[in-house]
Amino acid sequence: MRSPKFIYTYIRHRDEQELCQMEMRAFFGKDVQDNVIQSDMEINPSRSPFMQARLDVWIQADSADSLAKQASELEIGQSFKTVCLNDMELAGTPKIGHAERRKVERNVGLQIKGEPELDDPKVLIGIIQLADQWYAGKLTRSSSDWHAHQQKPHMYSTALGTRLARAAVNIAVPHPEGVRVIDPCCGIGTVLVEALSMGIPIEGRDINPLVVYGSRKNIAYFGLEGTVTIGPISEVKETYDIAIIDMPYNLFTHITAEGQLEILKEARRFAKSCLIITIENMDEMLAVAGFHVADRCLARKGTFSREVVLCT
Structure with a gap:
């Protein structure tokens, strides 16, 4: 055998x-x-x-x-x-x-x-x-050093859990050599911290200066180095192999369905593929934006669940 x-x-x-x-x-x-x-x-x-x-x-x-x-x-x-x-x-x-x-x-x-x-x-x-x-x-x-990332100096209640963020990075970038990655709606940087801690270069961006400040502080707190830019997703000029997007939703950011669709259309413009994390099904929006679903799952935590959708 x-x-x-x-x-x-x-x-x-x-x-x-x-x-x-x-x-x-x-x-x-x-x-x-x-x-x-x-x-x-x-x-x-x-x-x-x-x-x-x-x-x-x-x-x-x-x-x-x-x-x-x-x-x-x-x-x-x-x-x-x-x-x-x-x-x-x-x-x-x-x-x-x-x-x-x-x-x-x-x-x-x-x-x-x-x-x-x-x-x-x-x-x-x-x-x-x-x-x-x-x-x-x-x-x-396996080392458990990443567990320390659960206690960040800047946090908010609806941010992604560390375990989900780490798994999401692995799903999006399983073999990172030569892969360009961006999180264009990075919030306080949960995804950024997990990617950077695994040695995966990733660029961050967010339209909110306050959360960009928090994400930069979180990255530095764990001794990591990464770039986080202030600005809307529409101002992304370069192209990337994959974008990781924890989709903004109304529990925190007061975004409309039209606003969510615009995020997906912009991501389609500059990224070859995209990993979407969302609290609601977005299949119709993904199709309109020009994405095809390659894989998906439900990430559950008690009665709360998020969809993790890999699109090409």
Whole structure:
């Protein structure tokens, strides 16, 4: 059986299932219902608000004992620690108890040529059982540093949540090399902060000088650098690969349907594609503006939901 290059594990709330799967489709070109996805695509797990870890598969076997035997071929030049990931149900594979996980870790770890280190290892070696197959390789855990972005110095109640904003950036720009990105209605900069923190260059713009001031302060507060311009979307002169727009709506900005349509028409003018986040269905407006829906989901939070619509 061919080994996947990478195995990703996920943790998400049931309300986030659709959003998580849309992010999977952006990253990998496919999605799964389960909390594990296998792919040959390498993604930094810290980008996703849902990824728990990435396993770079080095060896594969049909039993834990066989995996341990294959581990004798591994030589680690740095201190290492083995970690069995089956501390929860994974893609239908039942959780392995604590004592059995420790046994698997010891059996594999003792076969690896290198320096075991429990407290401060340089390399983590992950072990995972999925159905009747066992895998081991380098383990990269997702960083939770981005959680700090939830507490910005400038905020307002209807701004996008950090998790949604981060997933939206990943859906819009899964592979950012050479991609030009703009958020032309950036508000206090929630999307900007998430993009910039992932190393994705993005330009911000908003017609409201007060929120532009807030977005600039938020970006600087997290030690990031980005450009945020004051001005209406109609004054955007350059062209972009994608625009990310959290559509203004009447709960905060007192915008008309005509005003929303104008935003979409302007975005169509300067962007090849667009990710729209909206509290109401905008299919008719999108069609009038000349967009075609490529993918979509509902991002739920309790009784409140937003549509996330990727358009080309």
